[in-house]
Amino acid sequence: MPNRLAHETSPYLLQHADNPVDWWPWSPEAFAEARRRGVPVLLSVGYSSCHWCHVMAHESFEDEPTAAYLNEHFVSVKVDREERPDVDAVYMEAVQAATGHGGWPMTVFLTPDAEPFYFGTYFPPDPRHGMPGFRQVLEGVRAAWSDRRDEVGQVARRIVRDLSERSLAVDAVRPPGPEELHAALLGLTRDFDATRGGFGGAPKFPPSMTLEFLLRHHVRTGSEAALEMATATCEAMARGGIYDQLGxxxxxxxxxATWTVPHFEKMLYDNALLCRAYAHLWRATGSELARRVALETADFMIRELRTAEGGFASALDADSDDGSGRHVEGAYYVWTPAQLREVLGEEDAALAAEHFGVTEEGTFEEGASVLQLPDTERLWEAGKVASVRARLLAARDRRPRPGRDDKIVAAWNGLAIAALAETGAYFDRPDLIQAATDTADLIVRVHMDWHGRLARTSLDGAPGTHAGVLEDYADVAEGFLALAGVTGEGVWIDFAGLLLGTVLDRFTTPDGALFDTADDAEKLIRRPQDPTDNATPSGWTAAAGALLSYAAYTGSARHREAAEKALGVVTALGPKAPRFISWGLAVAEALLDGPREVAVVGPADHPATARLHRTALLSTAPGLVVAVGEPGSEEIPLLAGRTLLDARPAAYVCRAFTCDAPTTDAESLEGRLGSGA
Structure with a gap:
């Protein structure tokens, strides 16, 4: 019989709806039930494509005796961290403070007042590798609750007090200048893996926001070191197993540390950020590899993640059926030499094995290999490569597919809007621009109200019940502003302004600090506040970037001042921890550059208007904003008062709405927008 999660919309929660555990969603009613029964709360946090979440579910939450023990002695609450990042953040902070590490599934025991007192992540069903078994943990927590409840309560209250007393001490009151940005570059140089690309050791994550900072820093300063780190990292990832060489x-x-064996889940946010980063690398260098990866990644998002409503699903699972009934990580993606021969025949299979690094020993598990493009790749004729890839992809499409989390997360769709709009513009792919527009329409129709408030998620065209957090407002505004630059449609700037007004009114303190939740959001044990990047830009620095761009389009001093105040935290943290605040560093590069503003005025169907517009979009000037419109257009403030020049389309290059003389020549415009101009 299904439990209470059967009524939820989160695909992750629905995965647990048939567990014998009597799960509750996060709700006041769950904690009221714990108070009524006088029992502690088990809080279990995960997400749908989390491999170890699935493992723990199968081992423990699907186990009848374990479920019966939980049901008797606890109130069990299941949370989708992607749906409730605020709940995840405050308890993950407690887990990391108590244990020195974190991760998912996150397992926390709470009092009925939601105060945490015992912490962990994955627990095996039996003691293993120095970890206690989950049943042991449950029995220990129950005994402590029964025999030493006053002591447990004191511990919980102290933890909450310690968390609440933590405040973000930011001494800097100004945005970072050239000195701080140079110090950040030196810090990245120390962490850079010069042999294999990327930063740090294993596990190795794609450094999307760091790539953006490095490219912008190279443009502003001419730093070859910055460009070399970005280029080497992008090439290593594109050749490695972390990139899907077929799809x-x-x-x-x-x-x-070699990018060989991935954790196979595919997330919308990674692909949106990396699509944009590779497109920007192509814009800076003309790299054919960067062009190919940007377009293939955009096509992957359209093919695999796009929903019927016009948005983008959150993720694809790491695990899938291996064809024999086992649910195995990576089963959909890996190959053996025998599988290559079955699809391609002996001759082409041998070439494919060499081209993609497939060996008899394998690079993964059970003799299977993750496809790569080794440095020693055979130089095949292009048509042969395309044929082999197409045949292998067609064969892979017949395998059982990984599950998909269909919920639409506002923030991640905002990232996708920006990536697809720009990639479509750079590579003359109007279908990608249309996909970005469709997604923006969905956000406005389903997620957004006319008071400038956002719902965090939606599913099947219906909004979820959870309020948007700061990253939702910031990333959607960023996407809208990028779309406005590509399409010339000022309505997207208006929608961005509505969202950023909420950021200023509901998320921002007088001194310029930002919280991750609105001032009228559900009160938790601590109001989450984190300016550092994780897998995506922090809401704090993403808001700074969107506020800065909006100010450049509109001339709003209020928004620019808010962006500058928000960047004070980057001054403090950038030189010390550049990998964890890289988007803030990238925004600071834009601030130092102006950012530059380009207003292109001319008839929409005039070839010269299109040439000037494309030249502006292809500029590498950090954070540049572009407006295009008919003469006399007032739709975008940056266009106001701009006229044709000698009856011809013209471009105006400005900083802070102060403009150089207009030009009608695309080459002249390119020169004005060049590095250091």
Whole structure:
């Protein structure tokens, strides 16, 4: 018989709806039930494509005796961290403070007042590798609750007090200048893996926001070191197993330092961020590899993640059926030499094995290999490569597919809007621009109200019940502003302004600090506040970037001042921890550059208007904003008062709405927008 999760919309919660555990969703009613019964709360946090979440579910939450023990002695609450990032953040902070590490599934025991007192992540069913078994943990917590409840309560209250007393101490009151950005570059240089690309060791995550900072820093300063780190990292990832060599798109991370074996889940946010980063690398260097990866990643998102409503699903699972009934990580993606021969025949299979690094020993498990493009790749004729890839992809499509989490997360769809709009513009792919527009329409129709408030998620065209957090407002505004630059449609700037007004009114303190939740959001044991990047830009720095761009389009001093105040935290943290605040560093590069503003005025159907517009979009000037419109257009403030020049389309290059003389020549415009101009 299904439990209470059967009534939820989160695909992750629905995965647990048939567990014998009597799960509750996060709700006041769950904690009221714990108070009524006088029992502690088990809080279990995960997400649908989390491999170890599935493992723990199968081992423990599907086990009848374990479920019966939980049901008798606890109130069990299941949370989708992607749906409730605020709940995840405050308890993950407690887990990390108590244990020195974190991860998912996250397992926390709470009092009926939601105060945490015992912490962990994955627990095996029996003691293993120095970890206690889950049943042991449950029995220990129950005994402590029964025999030493006053002591447990004191511990919980102290933890909450310690968390609440933590405040973000930011001494800097100004945005970072050239000195701080140079210090950040030096810090990245120390962490850079010059042999294998990327930063740090295993596991190795795609450094999307760091790539953006490095490219912008190279443009502003001419730093070859910055460009070399970005280029080497992008090439290593594109050749590695973290990149899907057949279907395009990136896995969440590599478990090793060589990018060989991925954790196979594919997330929308990674692919949106990396699509945009590779498109920007192509814009800066003309790299054919960067062009191919950007387009393949965009096509992957359209093919695999796009929903019927016009948005993008959150993720694809790491696990899938291996064809024999086993649910195995990576089964959909890996190959053996025998499988290659079955699809391609002996001759082409031998070439494919060499081209993709497939060996008899294998690079993964049970003799299977993750496809790569080794440095020693055979130089096949292009048509042969395309034929082999197509045949292998067609054969893979017949395998049981990984599950898909169909919920639409506002923030991640905002990232996808920006990536697809720009990639479509750079590579003359109007279908990608249309996909970005469709997604933006969905966000406005389903997620957004006319007071400028956002719902965090939706499913099947219906909004979820959870309020948007700061990253939702910031990333959607960023996507809208990028779309406005590509399409010339000022309505997207208006919608971005509505969202950023909410950011200023509901998320921002007078001194410029930002919280991750609105001032009228559900009160938790601590109001979450984190300016550092994780897998995506932090809401704090993403808001700074969107506020800065909006100010450039509209001339709003209020928004620019808010962006500058928000960047004070980057001054403090950038030189010390550049990998964890890289998007803030990228926004700071835009601030130092102006950012530059380009207003292109001319008839929409005039070839010269299109040439000037494309030249502006292809500029590498950090954070540049572009407006295009008919003469006399007032739709975008940056266009106001701009006229044709000698009856011809013209472009105006401005900073802070102060403009150089207009030009009608695309080459002249390119020169004005060049590095250091």
């Amino acid at each position: 395009g798109g990136f896995a969440r991370y590599a478990v090793d």
